């Protein structure tokens with residue numbers, strides 16, 4: 001490689017680097033400005049949304065890098081009608097080495113956080129205050145409050161700020177217990193009991209709100225789309241009164 005070539009390629013690297021930097025700053029601003037998350041109503045939702053934000057932040061420079069290098073090369077090295085081939089591409093060991101090290105480090109970092117740390121947060125406080133057995137069947141959800149034996153089939157009634165353990169089962173095919181605003185989803189499998197925990201953090205009755213309802217998330221036949229119930233979150237005292245009135 002001659003002196004002129006080398007200067008030329010340093011200049012190109014500098015130009016691409018600068019465009020990348022600007023594009024990354026713009027991407028990070030966009031990531032911060034856009035409201036990505038639907039309605040959130042649980043402790044788990046906060047943890048999950050934080051993890052999503054962090055991943056978006058990590059993804060921004062990688063995304064802009066691919067776009068900028070691809071775009072720059074398309075414009076700068078386009079065929080200008082001379083019929084000549086472009087400059088030969090040679091292996092750049094320093095670049096490849098740096099790229100492998102940085103992307104590997106990023107990947108490992110993501111596995112550790114938000115991967116392990118997020119799971120750890122989700123699994124904190126493993127002692128439930130309340131256990132609810134969830135039974136899925138075509139095409140209905142039934143909830144049994146384990147301690148009192150009260151069963152309901154309409155709205156899922158929950159006390160606020162309590163650790164709730166759902167024990168999920170199915171009587172026929174595979175369904176999936178999903179409450180979007182809680183960011184939890186767990187398969188209901190015949191012959192098995194799957195579990196998930198949640199702490200509701202927003203009071204209210206959400207019968208007509210798509211994000212805040214129990215919705216089956218596993219295609220299970222013609223009634224699948226209508227396999228949902230409302231969710232209502234109340235204070236503990238109101239919950240106790242409701243449970244007592246329901247026969248608990």
Ligand SMILES: [Cu+2]
Pocket residue numbers: 174175176216217218219220221224227
């Ligand atoms: Cu289903």
